[in-house]
Amino acid sequence: MTLEAAVEAKLEAARDDLASRDGVLIAFSGGVDSSVVAAIANDAVGEDAVACTARSETLPEAELEEARRVADEIGIRHEVVSFSELESEDFVENDDDRCYHCRTMRLGEMEATARKLGLGTVCDGTNADDPGAGHRPGLQAVEELDVHSPLLAHDIGKAEVRAIADHYGLSVADKPSMACLSSRIPTGLEVTEERLTRVERAEALLRQWGFEQFRVRDHDGLARIEVSPDELERALTVEFAETVREELSEIGFDHVTLDLHGYRTGSVSPDGDDPVVEDVFAAESEGDD
Template identity: 45%
Template sequence: MILDQKLEKLHNILKNLRSVAVAYSGGVDSTFLLKVASDVLKDKVIAVTATSSTYPERELNEAKKYANEFGVKHIIIVSEELEIEGFSKNPIDRCYYCKKELFTKIYKVANENGIEYVVDGSNYDDLGDYRPGMIAAKELKVISPLKEAQLTKQDIRELSKKYDLPTWNKPAFACLSSRFPYGHEITEGKLKMVERAEELLLSLGFRQVRVRHHGDIARIEVAKEEREKFFNLKTLDLIGEKLKEIGFTYVTMDLLGYRTGSMNETIKKV
């Protein structure tokens, strides 16, 4: 299916839904979905963003900015994952409990605003990774229009550029709880360590960044093409010293660089 056909299919899916509440993070996928939904359904669209200790303030501010630019009603709710029983223990199905809580709250907001359906930004590529959150979405009948239209991440970036969206080349982002190995406890303090460490790397010009929290060890992942930036003694010293100040004892770089779902690599070995 060519790109224009996929886009037409997306339009038809949204038209048939009539009114939607978009689970909106401000990322590449949900921003594209919100833009198209607002074009197709006009005022029958709302954006719902959840704040929590796993969601950096930087991302929240961008979500507010983009929703305002689209002229879409934007509702911000609190969905604190650490309060969900068992979440902080970080089981392999952690995302299931998070998404179940999130989508349940978004449905409540949708009902209060006379909206029929809840939609999320899952895309066609998401079918190829371990994503327990998709089980919660299916159980709660959340619709994934991008996935139904067979739009891949690359398709969405290409169309976002065509729409002149500021997110067309935005690095991929996942909630901060994804920085911890399964079974390692997640706390608000540890989340703050990760957020501060990633903000430092972003301030130094790195674009695609993950700081994985392995107890005393910080394992840094950056985009493959950005790895060479580390081979500067001043840069190495600065990052090492700052991450130690943040609370890590040892600071390491993953030689293979950033890759989606790297924390899921241990699951495949079980």
């Protein structure tokens, strides 16, 4: 794909930026933003670029496999480091700054790995649109740890990121955004391995059934399913209600609901706009109550 001149200029500036650095490690999720940074870094410094994925309870196994696949597609070296956010009481508490605590730990692992590999710069995929996209405490951790964000530094927004991904022929150019599993748990409700596991299993089922943009929010045993507006009609059927109720009950949810607002980012975050009960289409599982 041929880029517009303005986007091509930004890409060249980002490439020159990374080429001037003494090795680059990219905090790599396999999403479109970090994949574009990885592709640019691989283009700029070759073997001195490493994509690094942090494995923890909040990363779905399917996303880890996707990160491996995309790194191979780019042709960049891929490293996986493991840690546990659940070891942090601040993270488990799940207050307004959960993402700050998570990002601090995650990027700390990246910095340690970069030092071990002799790479001078840690990069992430923050793009130029992110700072204005609502409640983003994780960006504070990026600033405090002096992580470089080449997309932000060179004013590359989300639409331009996708254009550059197309330019590099990346299969994730149109991939929907994917936040970590802890974002499915409402602020103030503790993040536990049990809740993360049942959310991961529930979302794996929706993906298996062909849904593309969705979330399963865990309200202490009540599953609130959000799907994109263009997929909502598929979910508003008796067949889906019966199937999802049965399958999610087996996973461990007490009740299963479909949110008629549809998919929205940040709907359980401090600045989110959670719907009231009457806005939810309930397909409750059978239980004692």
